Amino acid sequence: MAVQLLSGNEAIAQAAWEAGCALGVGYPGTPSTETLENLVLKEDCHCEWSPNEKVALEVGIGASLGGLRSLVTMKHVGLNVAADPLMSVCNAGVNGGLVILAADDPSCHSSQNEQDSRVYADFARILCLDPSDSAEAYEYTREAFDLSERFDVPVMLHETMRIAHTKSLVELTGERTEVEPKDYVEDISKWVMMPAIAVQRRAAADKRTQELIAYAETSPLNRIEMRDSSLGIICAGAVYEHVREALPEASTLKLGITWPLAPELLKSFASQVDRCIVVEEASDYLSLRVKAYGIQLDSPDVSPLPIAGELSPARIRTAFGKEMPESIDVATDLPPRPPALCPGCPHRFVFTELKRMKAIVMGDIGCYTLGAVAPFRAVHSTIDMGASVSMAHGMELARASERASRPVVAVIGDSTFAHSGITSLLGTIYNAGTGTVLILDNRTTAMTGTQGNPVNGVTLSQQMTQKNPLDHPEGKAVDLIALCQAMGVEDLREVDAQNMKAVRTALSEATKNTSQLSVVIFKSPCQLIDRARGPIPEIVDCRACGQCIQIGCPAIYKDETGRAVIDSSQCVGCGQCAQTCPFGCIS
C-alpha cells in the first residue's frame, strides 16, 4: 500500500492497470487525454491512439469480444462521435470487461460545448459510475471492470474536468491482478445486430436493467450520510465535494452510480429529510430522473441553482443564502489575456493572409480555432471535428462566395483531418465541389499536448518515451499528398507555412481557381515539438508603422513611442516579424 497524490486521470490509469486491463484506446481530448498517456507507461497493457472516438470504441469492442479487459477514453464530444457503436454494443454486451471513460467539461474550459455524457448512459441503458475524487476514481475503475463482466454490460466511467485534473490522495495497492484473456466464443445470436437478433438482445438488455437497479439499490457506491435531517441533498461527482464544503450540516445521498438510479434508495432518503433537493451542474440529468420516480423535490432557499456552468461552493452558498466572506470586487478594467497562437506558431501567416483577403473561413477544432480571436478574427465558424470541409461545401451550394464577393475556405488541422475531415473531403470531391480546403499540417495534435496521430505516424508509446519521435515514427504516417491525389484532387499544393510570400501566393492561386477543388497543405512543425531556435532578431530604426505588431505574436509589443520591442523571454527567433516589416528594420 502506498499513498500517492494523483489526478483523476492518473488514478484511472493506475486502477485500470491493476484490474488487469490489457488494452487502452482513445482519441486525445481535454480533459481525458492523460489517462492513456499514463496507462501506456505500464507493462502488459497495449495502448494506442485511434484516428477518432468511433474507431477507438470499435477497437475496444473488438478487444472485449476477443477476451481482453479494455479501456476506451474520450472527451464528452468524442462520445457523440462514438455514439453509433455505443447504441448497439449496449445490447450486445461484452466478453472481456469494457469500460468507457467519458470526460465532461462544464464551463467549457477547453471545449466547444457543455454536455452531460450521462444522458448517453441512460440512452444506451449502461451502468454509469461517477467518482468524486481521485481515490474514488481509482476504486470505481477497479470495480468497473468486474461489474462489466458480471452484468455483461459496457460500463461508462463519467468524470468532469475537476475530477480529471484535480490531484488528491489515493491509497493504492500498486499490484496488478493478472486476468487471463477470456476465450473467444462464437455467438451470432449475441453479436450480429440484424433485426431479429437485435430485438432479442434488447429484451436481454431490459432484463439486465432490472438486475442493475437491484444492484444499485444496495451497492456501497451509493451512500446515505445522515446529518441534520432538515435538509437532504442528492448529488454526485465533484458537486458532492462542493456541497460538503458549502452545506456541511446537510444530509447527503451521494450517488456513485448515476445510471441506473435506485428508486427505493431515493425514496428512503427523501422520506428521512424535511426538504430534499438535487444539486447538480450544467444539467438537469439527476433532477428529471429523480422526479420521474414521483419524488417531491424542493428548491434552494434564496435562488435557483445556475442552469449552466460549473458549480462551486460559492454558487451553492448563494442559492441557499449562506454567509459569504467579504471579498474585493473583480477588477473589470484589466486588459484581457485570452489564449493566443504561440510565438513561432506556423498557423500565424495563414490567418494574417486570410484576414488580408477578407476570406470567409469555415474553421475546425484545434489550436487554429484561435484564428477567430484578435488580431486575426479570421475564423468564422467552428462547430465540430471535420465540419470546416463539409460546411465550406454547403456554403458553396449556397453560393455564399459569389453573393458576398469573398472567397470561402475551409481550415482544418492534420489530426482533425484524419479524425473526420477525410470523409468530408470525399463528399466534396464526389459531388464535384470546387472550393478551397487548407490543411494546416503542423505535424502533431497540438492543442491537447502534442500527441501522435495518423498523419505524423508517432505512436502513443513513442510519444511518451522518446525525445524527438517525429524523426523516426514507429507507426505508418499517411502521405497527405498521395491521399488527396488518390481521392481525385487535381489542384494540390504543399507550402512552407513559415514563408509569408509563399503563403500569400498559394492562397491567392487556390481561391482564384473556381473551376475545380483546390487543396493546400501547409506543412511546418508546431513550435512545441520543433525546438530548433533561431537568434532573437534585432530591431534597428523602427518606423513605428505597427505592421509587425498586427501578426499577434505574444513576443512583440510597442513601447511608449509606438516602436516595436521584442520580449526576449518569449521570442523563439522564428523570424515571422522580420518578414512582415515593410522597411527591413528587423533582422
Add this chain to the structure above:
Amino acid sequence: MNTQTILLVGVGGQGTILAGKLLAHAATSSGYDVKVSEIHGMSQRGGSVNTTVRFGDDVKSMVADPGYADVIVAFEAIEALRAQHLLAPHGRMIVNDERIVPVSVSIGIADMPTDIHDRLEDLGAVLIDAGQVARDIGSPRSTNVVLVGALSRTLEISEEAWQEAIREQVPAHTIDANLKAFESGRQAMGL
C-alpha cells in the same frame, strides 16, 4: 488545521504548475490532506492560468471561491489584479514584479493599467523581483522556485519538507540551483 487555500496565478509557460507541485508535495509529506486543481488544454496557450492548492485536515472542494484565498502568488503583476477578488480578508498576496504585455494591448484594443503598483500596494501585496533574484544567483529559469521560497514563509510547512519536495520533483541536475533559488526566495520575502 482548517483548509488553507493557495492560488498560483500567471501566464501560460511561467511555471505555475511546477510551483503547485512543490507546494502539494511539501503539504502531503507534512501529513495534510491535499487537493490541487489545474487548468489544461486551450487555456494554456499563452493565456491567464491558475493552479489552486488546498490543504488541511480534510479538504472538500478543489476550487477557490471569491474571498477564500489565504495566499495568492502572482507570477505576473496584471494577473495579480485579475485574481484580487479571490483574496480572503486576511489573505496575503506575493507578486512577482514583472509585466508581460498581453496581445490585446500590443494590437491596440486594450490598455495597460497605469497604476499597477498603487493598486498592489492597496492590496498589501509583497512585491519581489523574482526574475532578478533568479538571475543574480545564476539560474534565470528558477523564477518560479524563488516565488515558492517566498510563499514558504507564509505557511505552516517546515523548510525541510519544502527542500525534500524540491529534491523529489525537479530534474536531478537542477536540484542545487533550485534549492538555492528557494533559499533566495525565502530571504527576499524577509526583507
